Amino acid sequence: VQLVGSGGGSVQAGGSLGLTCAASVYTGSRYCMCWFRQAPVKAREFVSAIDTDGSTSYTDSVKGRFTISKDNAKNTLYLQMNSLKPEDTALYYCAADPGRCSTGYVGMRYRGKGTLVTISS
Numbered sequence: 001v002q003l004v005g006s007g008g009g010s011v012q013a014g015g016s017l018g019l020t021c022a023a024s025v026y027t028g029s030r031y032c033m034c035w036f037r038q039a040p041v042k043a044r045e046f047v048s049a050i051d052t053d054g055s056t057s058y059t060d061s062v063k064g065r066f067t068i069s070k071d072n073a074k075n076t077l078y079l080q081m082n083s084l085k086p087e088d089t090a091l092y093y094c095a096a097d098p099g100r101c102s103t104g105y106v107g108m109r110y111r112g113k114g115t116l117v118t119i120s121s
C-alpha cells in the first residue's frame with residue numbers, strides 16, 4: 001500500500017487547510033487510517049484516526065477544529081483543518097494499518113511521506 005499525502009501549505013492563523021491522503025489500494029473498512037504530525041524540534045504525535053467501524057478520534061489540541069473523513073470509493077483519507085494556530089505548524093503524515101486502530105506511528109504498517117503545514121501568526 002502506498003500513501004501519498006497532499007494539501008499542505010501556508011496560511012495565517014485562523015485559516016483553514018484540507019489535507020488529502022490517496023491510497024494505492026482499496027482500504028475500505030479494513031484499515032485503521034491515521035494522521036500524525038511532527039513539529040520542528042518536537043516528537044511526532046498522533047493527530048486523528050478513523051477506525052474500521054468508522055469511529056473517529058482526535059488529540060485534545062485539535063478537537064473541534066479538525067475533522068477526519070474518508071471516501072472509500074476514492075481510497076482517500078482527508079483531514080479538514082479549521083481555526084488553525086501557529087502551533088499546528090508541522091509535517092503531517094498519513095498512515096494505515098490493517099485492522100482496528102491499536103498502535104502508534106512506528107507500528108503503522110504503511111506510512112506516507114509528510115506534507116508541510118505552516119501557520120503564521
